[in-house]
Every structure is written in structure tokens, then in C-alpha cells.
Amino acid sequence: MAANGDILDCLIVGGGPAGLTTALYLARFKRQFAVVDSGTPRAAWIPTSHNIPMFAEGIAGKDILARARTNLEQYGARIQAGRVTGLRKQPDRFIAVVEGNDGSTGQVAARRVVIATGAVDIEPDLPDVPNAVQRGLVRYCPICDGYESRDRKIAVIAYGAHGIGEAVFIARTYSRDVTLLTLGQHLELDPEQQGRLDEHGIKVVEAPVESLAMENDRISAVNVAGKEYRFDVLYSALGLKYRSDLAISLGAEHDPSGSLIVDSHCQTSVKGLYAAGDIVRGIDQIVVGMSHAAVAATHIHNHCELPTEDEPGGA
Template sequence: MRERDDRLDCLIVGGGPAGLTTGLYLARFKRRFLVVDSGSPRAAWIPTSHNIPVFAQGISGPEILARARANLAQYGDCIVPGTVTGLRKGPEGFMAVVEGEDGRVSEVAARRVVLATGAVDIEPDLPDVPNAVQRGLVRYCPICDGYESRDRRIAVIAYGAHGIGEAVFIARTYSDDVTLLTLGQHLELDAGQRARLDEHGIEVVEAPIESLDLENDRICAVNVAGKEHRFDVLYSALGLKYRSDLAISLGAAHDPSGCLLVDSHCQTSVKGLYAAGDIVRGLDQIVVGMGHAALAATHIHNHCELPTEDEPGGA
């Protein structure tokens, strides 16, 4: 770990696609940076993504991460395992508290910081099947793989307006056989929402799931109130928990869910603090996160020697 007085141009928090892409850009800009990776990127859950343009046959999340790490490794040893447990801002930049895998705590100083800490999907509470999303039994991104599920029997696990929106999105795009499973939650529908569900023929099942049938490493049926419902694909749309605590502790602007608000350069309302990937409000897609990374890294490179407007001598 670098000494306290050895200030980095940029500290990158998070080793998913957005964080690693930020590192790649900064390496090629010949900047001094470090990626702190806690080892739990959301991308690692992806069985296969089919909408990353250069991979016609699809590519898994672990393979994306492995390739991105190998690419960045060409430029030196710039990734360290650990967790940033604290972040504060002073007159000369940022100071991060980093806890390593061995439990040792260090401090890292940096002129700029990019948060690429992402989010975690809220797992559905399914009987006898914990961590169904992480295990790939339930999918979470119809934009990534919905095309492969077209014209099949699809269930959406969700409730509330977001769940209705997800079910309608899938029904109008990929399949005319969509069921909304609310896991025992009563779905309050206004006239407009009911009309949308009826328009797309979406069945709503509000009773709790009593049991599941698994076949060939997939959930093929759910049993509700003594009735079996068979599906080809299940999607979860229960929302995300955003890993934005570090930014919020510094006063960064965010929406009610904790998603960070950024400008056109992916800079938060805290000058010098940037965000990329799923932690940014908008479309949660790998290519979008990579775009965030490109914008943030280029802006950092072009302004790194300049103080921010809230620092002494800043504009």
C-alpha cells in the first residue's frame, strides 16, 4: 500500500467492469492510480450476457471480469484486494481508509476518487432456495438475456409500481405469457395499472409460494395455494441496494433509493468525487458503466493537476 504522503492521481473503489475500465483509461493516460477491489462485483452473477457488442455468442460475467483484469494487468500491479471502509475530503484531496484481506488497515491519499462500488440485487425469499439470483436460478436482467427467453413462459418476482413496470416491459418486448408473482404481497392497483396488466395479458399471483420444483439447475415450477404454475424463466425485480454509503457520508447528492446523481462527466456533487456503473442513477448495464468510466477517467486526466472549486485556489 502506498504511504500517506504518496498521493495518487486517483483512487478507484470497486473492481467490477466500471472500476476496471476506469483503471484501463487512467493507465493509458499514464496516471498514478490504484483499484481497491472487495471481490464482490454484481457482474460476477451473470451467467451469460448477450448484449455486449463484440461477443456475438455471449459472455459470462466471470469471463468479462477475468478479461478486464488481465487487460489492466499489462500496465502493472494496480489492483489490491480490500475494502474502503472510510473516506474523507480535505484541502488537498481525499483520504481513504482501506482494510486489506488480512485485516490490516492503511490510509491512501488521492487527488480524485472514482466510486464504482455498484449495487446488490435484493434476493427473493423463496422456500428452501437461498441466493437464487446469485446462483443463477432466477435472472435479473431481461435487457441482457430477454431475447433468448422470447416467446417462453416467464415469471416476474416483484411487487409495487416497479414490478408492474418490469412485467409490462417483458410482456410488450419478449413474451405474451407473463405472470407477476408478488410473494404474498398484496398488489394495490389503480385503474391505469390494472389496464396495463390487462392489455398485456399479465396474470397476477399474490399468494405466497409454498414450494418449488427444480429441474436441470433451474426452477421449472412454483406451487402456490395448492396450484402448480410452470415457467421457463424467472426474473426478479425486487430492486437494488446501492453501495453508496461512502459518497453519502461526504454529502453527495443522491435519489431516495441511494443512487448517486452525477454531471455529464460522471462527477458527483462533491467536487473530485466521481461515480461509475450501477451506483449511478440510470440504466444498469455493463456497457453504460464502461461509458461512465471513460467519461470520468478522461475528465480526471484533464483536470487532475487543477484544484477543484471547493479547494484553495480552485476556480
């Protein structure tokens, strides 16, 4: 059903934890909304998270998503499988082009839109192991599961200032045995950066990885320049590709990496366009994305009947 004739109160783009939490709040506010999900949430890659309160034994990303969907469905909400391939703004609404997974194409009109499309980790180029992050062979979030890796031999796949920062974070927090693998990228270090690596005893291996050793469905060793390095855990810190094209196409403010900049209501610089989850500049955590969703959904509910700044009387 739609409010205001054929216009929804809100369109939610993305069905990860942030998008589903937005939908839950709007359902309980008795708003008319739609969720379009491509079915590729980053959260599904999480083997086990111990950072979600009330799950003392940890919970897998797929279980988080399944529980969120089940919770939402009790309010009669349904998730449309597909992709929003275009988004344009009119004074009183947004018009989205939706391509369904069944090949159908249609349009959805909504007064507000929440972009919760998240991000995708840049996969490391490891020999004969495609999609290592998605398959769980390489971890990507030491904030989430670094505690479980404490005092173990850890490799960080990264380069540049970001890679140095990630290695230092792990070394000063969880382990004194950290190696930075740059996969053939030369690491240009200034004195301050070298000092940080030295302070935490972080080793640097710049040569490309030639081959891998697998044990019990995990990477146990890497072979570099004829030498074998054995590790208990590998983390990839090569950065993210933000799925922010829809918002940027409307002129939403973003940082150089493509993550969106929002205000205290999780609204982008485009009035009526909100963002929640990993796509927002800041810390990438499920609980943070869910808080974005709660803030955005409540602000949307409180302003649904009010005009936007593009409409007469809007502010």
C-alpha cells in the same frame, strides 16, 4: 507509486467492469492510481450476456472480469483486495481507510476518487433456495437476456409500481405469457395500472410460494396455494441496494433509493468525487458503466493538475 509525494491522482473503489475500465483509461493516461476491490462484483452473477458488442456468442460475467483484469495487468496495475471502510475529504485530497482481506488496515490519499461499488439485487424470499439470483436460478436483467427468453413462459417476482413496470416491459417486448408473482404482497392497483396489465395479458398471483420444483439446476415450477405454476424463466425485480454509503457520507447528492446523481462528467455533487456503473442513477448495463468510466477517467486526467473548488484558485 504515487504522484505528488504520497498522493495518488485517483483512488478507484470497486473492481467490476466500471472500476476496471476507469483503471484501464488512467493507466493508459500514465496516471498514478490504486484500485481497491472487495471481490463481490454484481457482474460475476451474469451467466451469459449477449449485450456486449463483439461477443456474438455471448460472454459470462466472470469472463468479462477476468479479461478486464488481464488487460489492466499488462500496464503493471495491481488490484488490492479489500474494502474502503471510510472516506473523508480535505481541501486538496481525499483520505480513504482501507481494510485488506489479509486483516491489514491502512490509509490512501488521492486527489480524486471514483466510486464504482455498484449495487446488490434484493433476493426473493423463495422456500429452501437462498441466494437464487447469485446462483443463477433466477435472472435479474431482461434487458441483458430477455431476447433469449422470447416467446417463453416467464414469471416476474415483484410487487408495486416497479414490479408492474418490469412485467409490462417483458410482456410488450419478449413474451405474451407473463405472470407476476408478488410472494404474498397484496398488489394495490389503480385503474391505469390494471389497464396496463390487462392490455398485455399479464396474470397476477399474490399468494406466497409454498414450494419449488427443480429441473436440471433450474426452477421449473412454483407451488402457490396448492396449485402448480410452471415457467421456463423467472426474473426477480425486487430492486437494488446501492453501495453508496461512502459517497453519501460526504454529502453526495442521491435519489431516494440511494443511487448517485452525477453531472455530464460523471462527477458527483462533491467536487473530485466521481461515480461509475450501477451505483449511478440510470440504466444498469455494463456498457453504460464502462461509458461512465471512460468519461470520468478522461475528466480526471484533464484536471489532475488543477485545483478543486476547495483549493485556492479552484473553480
